[in-house]
Amino acid sequence: MKVLVVDDEQHVREGIRLLGDWERYGIDEIYEAANGEEALRLIQTYKPDIIFSDMKMPKMDGIELLERIKKQHPTCKTIFVTGYDDYHYMRKAIHFGSFDYILKPIDPEILNQTLEHAVIEWKKEEAERKKHQSSHQLINEMKPIYRDRMLTKFINNDTIKDNLYEEFGFHLSQDYTAALVRVSGKSIANFQGDRDLTYFTILNVINEIVTKYECGIGFRYLSNKGEAVIIFWDKFEQIDELLVHIYQTLKTVLSVSCPIALGSQVDQSSKLIDSYHHAKQLLLNSNILSTNKEKVYIHKLPVDTDVKSLMAYSSDIELAVQAGEISAFQEVIERITKDFTQDGFLSFKQLIHFEKEYQIISNTWTKKYGLPSPVTDDVAEYIDVFFDQNGTFRLEKYIARKTREVALFLTRVKRRSTPKSINIIYDIEKYLQANFDRDVKLQEIAERFYLSREYISRKFKQEFKENISDYIVKIRMNRAKALLKNKDFKIYEIAHMVGYQDDKYFRKVFKKVEGVTPNDYRSLLFESN
Incomplete structure (x- = not known):
């Protein structure tokens, strides 16, 4: 923090310097002035937060100085130092916003108490100022987003509170019309892919022009990607000319064309969506092979062309x-x-x-x-x-x-179509042979061999005459039959070894494929031996 001491007597200034516990209160810069005029120059240059000032000084007294401070630097905290316990001076000082006063000769304890109160009050007010500034900045940053959201809702027949019309700069009228501006990917690419900056620039151009003529407002239409909309409420006879002006300015700023179409004029705000759809049809049905300089479309009725398939x-x-x-x-x-x-x-x-x-x-x-x-x-x-x-x-x-x-x-x-594709299918078959004891998904195979799932399924069935899941079951059953030859393995152990965590399900599948249960199969094996 900064402090300025103003007094025409040097020993008073030095006394305040010596008696103040500056470091304790976070004050690291102290300046001195011998009169009010000199004080004003220092205030302009260094912008002190707290000012100690004498009442009676040559050239400009303390009251006049305080009056100037209140007008030009209202955040300063001013403390008067006077040898005159004069109610008349104090009343004027309070009128012009003096924080406090102390009497000469200066008492160190009173000086530091007053200083402490001034610092506390200044910090409190500074925190409020910053909070307000931050809030104000956020509101200003959010205004375009809020405007876009509210006007998008408005054009889609959502009502807006009357007080918001003025906030947006929107004028109520008997007639309206909507123009649609197409924002292409090329426009955004020119701003290194920054979509928000692109729209900010486009809407700045649009609103600067329509605001000059007090006839409309532009906003980002959030219901559809790549669109800005202008609502006009006045100067209808000049709109054609204004749209060409907007188009040419945007082309100069963006170095790319932003086609514009004007919708029909409507007699109430609830019909603006009809005007928007009219403009949209004009854009969609415009001839993109046309070499006309200005891509601005203004017709009474859109020509709905047939779409070929x-x-x-x-x-x-x-x-x-x-x-x-x-x-x-x-x-x-x-x-x-x-x-x-x-x-x-x-x-x-x-x-x-x-x-x-x-x-x-x-x-x-x-x-x-x-x-x-x-x-x-x-x-x-x-x-x-x-x-x-x-x-x-x-x-x-x-x-x-x-x-x-x-x-x-x-x-x-x-x-x-070469034999290589057949070889890949056999590679897949080898992979299944090696991993039959776990749940191999088709997606896993597709990612491993860089083929689509549909292609693998079709080619595998063409080559092996069965689908992959049935093929895995066949591998498991053949392996299970081999393991059943060993009497030391329990049925549930064999089930786990061939990829089934549920031995009941394994028994069910085995019987379906082989016609007998695993136990019966084992019994038949050893009876034949």
């Missing part, structure tokens, strides 16, 4: 797989491309649907041949890489990627 080409795909050559796929790929992009049109909705079906078909074929199946959690983020900075879909790059994926699949199928 890749499943219609399943028989052609199967024939191409059986041919085993990429050249067999070229014709299929060209035909699919032509059918899906008639008249140079491909909607975002169609692309999403195509990619989902492609992954289903791809996973079906990879599993059939025991190959690892690639999994894409977010289809929209996967296809984002095929859009250029202007938001135009690069169809040629996408087709080239799919062609490489198919070629790689065919290469792997050829490798799986």
Whole structure:
């Protein structure tokens, strides 16, 4: 802590320095001033926490100094030191916020008691200030999150308390409209994958523009991934122009396109969800092959395009797989491309649907041949890489990627179809022979031999004419029959030795497979001998 001693008499200042138990109260810096003007300069520079000041001084007396301190440095604790036991001065000092006063000549005990009380009070108030500051900072940090959550609920027809409208800067109106901004994975990648920072930047741009015109508010729409929404309540005749301005600014800031669609105008806030859905349909049905500079979609009615299915080409795909050559796929790929992009049109909705079906078909074929199946959690983020900075879909790059994926699949199928795959099945059989006495799971085998469970099951049955679980039972029963030849082994011991912890269950399985109980089998063995 810091202390400032203000007095025009040097011996008084020195006396206070000598008499104060500074170290005890955590005070490690002490400054001196000979008058009020000098004191103000030191206060501005060093910001002391406690000030001892004389009442009567040249240039600026203690009361004027205290008045200035109260306005400019209200957290200071001021203690007056005076030789005048004057009620008039004390009343003014109390009026301007003096913490306490002590009389000259200074009593060391009174000085330190007053100092102690001042330090305790200052620390208490400082703790409250920090608590308030921390709380205020947290509220400011939480405001965007809280705003996003509340406005997402609001657009989904949840009511908001009237006092919260003003808190968000939301204006009640007779008419509203919603605009949808698509936030792509590329945008987030430009911020090193920091999704929150991406939205913070985007919403700063949006809200700076709409706040300037006092016509709307933007927020992160939490019901759907990759979306920001703007609610407009005024300046409807300027919205088209504002959206183009927002689009261009976002593109400059993010170096990537954020397509925007404007929904229909509605006459009450409860219908905002209809305006949002209108905007969503505009985005989904927009032509992603378009080379227009501004990807801002404003139409009276969305054009709902038909979605074609890749499943219609399943028989052609199967024939191409059986041919085993990429050249067999070229014709299929060209035909699919032509059918899906008639008249140079491909909607975002169609692309999403195509990619989902492609992954289903791809996973079906990879599993059939025991190959690892690639999994894409977010289809929209996967296809984002095929859009250029202007938001135009690069169809040629996408087709080239799919062609490489198919070629790689065919290469792997050829490798799986060699005798090596048969050898792996016999390796699995050896593994079962070595581990028959414990519960070997199919997943364990798949992980050990880097094959899918479906492939192992199918190939094993093709090669050994029975499934794995039945094969293990056969191994166990053969081993049990060998052990039953030794009279020294109890039945329950044999059960444990071949992998059964429950000897009753072992007896049941043995009888089912061999037609007799283990005891009867042993008896028959020794009778024949």
